[in-house]
Amino acid sequence: GKGGYSLRTRLDSQSGPVDKNTVQVITVPAPEGSYAVPVVKGDFNILPQAAKIFIAEHVALCKPRGIYICDGSEEEAQELTDKLVSRGNLEKLHKMDNCYLARTDPADVARVESKTFIVTEERSESVPDVAEGVKGILGQWMSTDDATKELAIRFPGCMAGRNMYVLPFCMGPLGSPLSRIGVQLTDFSYVVLSMRVMTRLSPRVWDSIRVGEEFVKCVHSVGCPRPETRKLVNNWPCNPEQILVTHFPDERLIMSYGSGYGGNSLLGKKCFALRIASRLAKEEGWLAEHMLIMSVTNPAGEEKFIAAAFPSACGKTNMAMLQPTLPGWKVQCIGDDIAWMRFDSEGRLRAINPEAGFFGVAPGTNTKTNPVAVQTYQRNSIFTNVGMTDDGGIFWEGMEKDHDPSVGVTTWLGQQGWKVGEGEGKAAHPNSRFCCPASQCPIIHPKWQDPEGVVIEAIIFGGRRPRGVPLVIESLGWEHGVLMGAALKSEATAAAEHRGNTIMHDPMAMRPFMGYNFGHYLEHWLGLQDNPDNKLPKIFHVNWFRLDDNSGKFLWPGFGENIRVLDWICRRINGEEGLTVESAIGLLPAPGALDLQGLGAVDMEQLMSVPKDYWQEDMEETRHFLQQQVGRDLPAVIAQQVHEQSLRVNQITE
Ligand code: GTP
Ligand code: SPV
C-alpha cells in the first residue's frame, strides 16, 4: 500500500503553530523529496495523530496547493458558496431562500456502476462465485494489485493547484452507539457543501478519533489537476473517462476519482453508509440497507415504524414523506434512503438514518406527489441539473402545474428561453436532484436523531413491476421474505448509467451497493432468525407500478393513496385475523380487507391477480438468475424457497 512513511516524528517537528500572522505549513515526505503545503484554514496541529497521518499520506500523494480543514460552520459554507458562485459553479436562486443551482458537465450526471469496485485479496470476499462464463452483476471485484495500479495512474498529483478539503463527519446522530465516523478528503468545494447537508460535519469527530474510534477514510478527487489539460464544461471539474470508485473494506478506505456527482463523490452516502457499512454490519451482526424509515400512526394514535427497500428512483423519498389520503392517519419521516439496523438486547430491531439530508430525485416531485419534499427544499438547498426559471426559481418535468407557463426556463444544459410544451428536450436531467437538510422536513419525526434508533416492525420490498405483480404481498415467514428481497426486480431508472424499460434484478435494492459477497449477505439475513430473542419484523412486497393490460396506465393511483396498503400492513403487524387470502406467492389482502373507501374506480381484480403463466416464467427466470449470479454461494434455504414457490405456482388454477 501507501505505507512506508515515518510520519509521526516528522509531522510533529515540522508543523508550526497557528496564529493570525503565520501560515501553518505542513511538510510531508513524498517519494521524490519532501512536499510543503500551507494550511489555508484550520489548525493541523490539534488533529488526532491518526487523522494527521491519513491527511499527510494523501497530501504526499495528491499534491494539493493547500489544506482546508472544515469545521462545518455557517461562515465556512458562505465562504465556499461565494467562491463557487464567483466561479460560475453555483447560481443563486433568487426566488428561494439561500438556495443554489449547480449544472454539471453533461458527462457527469449519475452514479457509474461499471466503474465501481470492491477491492479485497480474495475475489470470493467481494462477489459471489458465478457460473462459468457469466458476467456477475452483483458487484464488481478488483484485485489489490490491479487497484494499486489503477490508483497509481490517477491519484499522484491529482489535486495540483486545488485545495484539499478535510471533512470530519459522522453518519448517524453524534454519539449514538449505532453511528460511525469518517474523514473525507476532497478537492471540490461543491462536495463539501453537499456533504455538509447530507452528513453531520463536525469537529467533534476529531475527539472521537483522538480516543481511538475507528474512522472510515474517504478520498475523493475530481481528477482535474491544474493547469487543466481538459477543457471544463460548465466549469464543472470531472474526468469522466477516468472515473473509478474503489472500496477497500479491510482498510475501511474509499478512493473515488473522476466524478463530482452524487454517490460517486458524496462518499458518506453509498460508498460508506452502504458498501463499507454492509461489510461492517456483516462482521458485527447488524444491517446496512438501502431503505427509507417512516412512522405510520393510525387514527387511534397507534404508531408503527417501517423500513422499505426500493431500488434507486423507485419511490423511497415519496413514501418516506407520504401524505395520507385516509382521514386521521399520520406519516412521519426518519430517513428516505439508508437504514442502519441492529437488534437490541431485548431483541427489537433498532434503526437509525445515518444521513442528515435528502438527495432526492427532482423530476416528478411536485405539490401533488410530494408536498412535504417541496416544503423541505425551499431553503438552504442545492439543486443539481434542474431547470431554472427566469425569475430565479426551479423547474423540472412534472412541475408543469406549479409553474407559470409565461415564465421562461433555462434548461439544465444552460439553454435559455425554454418554454413548457414548446421547448425541445427536457428542462431537467432525469437524475437531477435536490439536496436539503432533513431537519427542515415538516414531518420529520421527533425521534429522527434518537441515538437509540426506532423499533422496526415491518420491512417492505418493492420495485417498478409493470406486469404480473400484485399491489401488496405478505411473506409466508422470514425465509420466504428473504427470497422476496433476493428476487427483487425493477425497471431501470436514470439513477445510474442504465437504459430504461428493461426489467433488472436488484436484489434487496442493494445490487449497486453491495460491499461483500451477496451469497454471504443472504446467509447473514437468514442468520438473524437463529437468535430466538430476535423479534423479526414481518416482510412485505409492494408494487405501485402495475400497468393496466388494456390502457397501459398505472392501475393504482399511488402516492398518498399508498396509506391504504400501509393500513393493511399495520393491521397485519397487530396480528388481525381475516385480512388475508393465501396465494402461491404469499398472503394477499382478502376481498374487502383493504380500505378502498373514497378511492374511485380501481380495477382491483387486475391489480391483485397472480397470473399463472407470468409467475411460472418469473420463477424460472428467478431460479436461473440466482443459480447464475449467486451460484455456489446461494444459501440452500433460498434455493428451497424458490423450489417450494415454483411448486405452488404450478398449482395455480385459473
Ligand atoms: P433514490 O434517491 O435514487 O434512491 O430514489 P427513491 O427511491 O427515493 O425515489 P423517489 O421517491 O425519488 O421516486 C422517484 C420516482 O418514483 C418519481 O418519478 C415518482 O413520481 C415515482 N413514484 C414515487 N411513488 C410513486 C407511486 O406511488 N406511484 C407512481 N406511479 N409513481 C411513484
Ligand atoms: C441512488 O441512486 O440510490 C441515490 C442517488 O440515492 S446517489 O446518491 O447518486 O447514489
Ligand code: MN
Ligand atoms: Mn438511493
